[in-house]
Amino acid sequence: MSSSKRTTRALLLVQKMLEAHESEISCSECAEKMDCLAELKVVGKTPEGALEAIERHVECCHCCAAEFEALLAILKMESSAETHEA
Amino acid sequence: MPDRTNDQWLTDLRSSSEERDSALHDLRARLQRGIFFYLSHERSDLAGLAPEELQHMAEDFSQEAILRVLDNLDSFRGDSQFTTWATKVAVRIAISELRRSRYKDFSLDALTAEGDLRESNLTSINSTPPDRPETVTEKSEVLNRVQEAFREVLTPRQRAAMEAIILEGIPLEIVATQLGTNRNALYKLIFDARRKLRLRLSEQGMSPEYIMDLFES
Numbered sequence: 001m002s003s004s005k006r007t008t009r010a011l012l013l014v015q016k017m018l019e020a021h022e023s024e025i026s027c028s029e030c031a032e033k034m035d036c037l038a039e040l041k042v043v044g045k046t047p048e049g050a051l052e053a054i055e056r057h058v059e060c061c062h063c064c065a066a067e068f069e070a071l072l073a074i075l076k077m078e079s080s081a082e083t084h085e086a
Numbered sequence: 087m088p089d090r091t092n093d094q095w096l097t098d099l100r101s102s103s104e105e106r107d108s109a110l111h112d113l114r115a116r117l118q119r120g121i122f123f124y125l126s127h128e129r130s131d132l133a134g135l136a137p138e139e140l141q142h143m144a145e146d147f148s149q150e151a152i153l154r155v156l157d158n159l160d161s162f163r164g165d166s167q168f169t170t171w172a173t174k175v176a177v178r179i180a181i182s183e184l185r186r187s188r189y190k191d192f193s194l195d196a197l198t199a200e201g202d203l204r205e206s207n208l209t210s211i212n213s214t215p216p217d218r219p220e221t222v223t224e225k226s227e228v229l230n231r232v233q234e235a236f237r238e239v240l241t242p243r244q245r246a247a248m249e250a251i252i253l254e255g256i257p258l259e260i261v262a263t264q265l266g267t268n269r270n271a272l273y274k275l276i277f278d279a280r281r282k283l284r285l286r287l288s289e290q291g292m293s294p295e296y297i298m299d300l301f302e303s
Contacts, residue, residue: 007225007229009253010229010232010233010236011229011297011298011301012252012253013232013236013248013252013253013283014232014294014297014298015294015298016252016253017280017283017284017294024277026270026273026274027258027269027270027273028269028270031174031178033165034174035165035166035167035170035171035173035174036165036166038166038170038174039166039167039170061258061273062255062257062258063257063258063259063269066181066257067174067177067178067181069128070124070128070177070180070181071170071173071174071177073123073124073127073128074120074121074123074124074173074177075170075173077120077123077127078116078119078120078169
């Protein structure tokens with residue numbers, strides 16, 4: 001492996017360690033309450049307490065983030081469609 | 087589509103009358119619309135598929151979601167709208183299926199075997215002007231320490247997981263399957279690995295912030 005590639009890999013690892021917030025909750029706990037967080041986000045509210053912990057998990061787990069972003073996108077679409085129908 | 091309260095959804099879906107058929111019809115339509123929107127608007131990797139194909143996928147994912155929703159009605163606690171909860175179930179099914187399909191040929195064994203940081207098609211995150219000799223030495227020393235920590239502090243399982251998830255971006259559930267574990271346990275494994283790396287580097291006087299500053303300066 002070239003030294004520049006090795007450097008890049010090592011730095012990426014450090015960068016990811018730096019970027020990631022640490023979240024003690026599991027993916028299952030996140031999945032359980034993700035719908036509540038998404039509903040809160042759709043109306044532009046800031047999560048508190050348990051939902052704040054869910055948000056932190058979403059920020060550091062790319063799998064949960066993908067699921068959360070998908071759910072949020074669908075809820076926004078539904079919300080927008082309901083607004084137009086009203 | 088009629089608006090139902092959470093209680094109405096539960097009552098209708100548990101009934102054995104026309105209300106149940108109507109509720110199932112409405113729920114299926116809602117899930118299909120949401121999943122089709124997701125597949126067609128939020129997934130650039132599916133952009134090459136025809137709308138009919140995406141619709142077909144949306145129908146399949148929604149049907150599976152309906153079955154799972156019906157099996158788990160008792161676990162719905164009413165903390166969100168019922169339709170949001172059901173959509174969450176459908177999204178998880180859709181994304182899991184897409185991940186399985188995308189990574190069906192992925193093999194952890196093809197990743198690291200030597201416990202070193204392997205090569206990848208990553209672009210350099212360090213494109214600053216040439217360094218002074220003492221900075222070159224400092225950078226080289228720091229990189230060696232990072233490599234050492236990766237090799238010495240982590241277990242082979244942690245190294246493989248870090249390689250796949252952190253550096254390669256492979257989804258947790260795909261790696262979990264190959265490691266014979268589950269997503270929760272793997273998340274914890276990564277969490278612990280990151281903590282061990284941080285600790286080892288900080289014992290040597292190197293915080294991640296210091297390292298990134300050094301290479302970005």
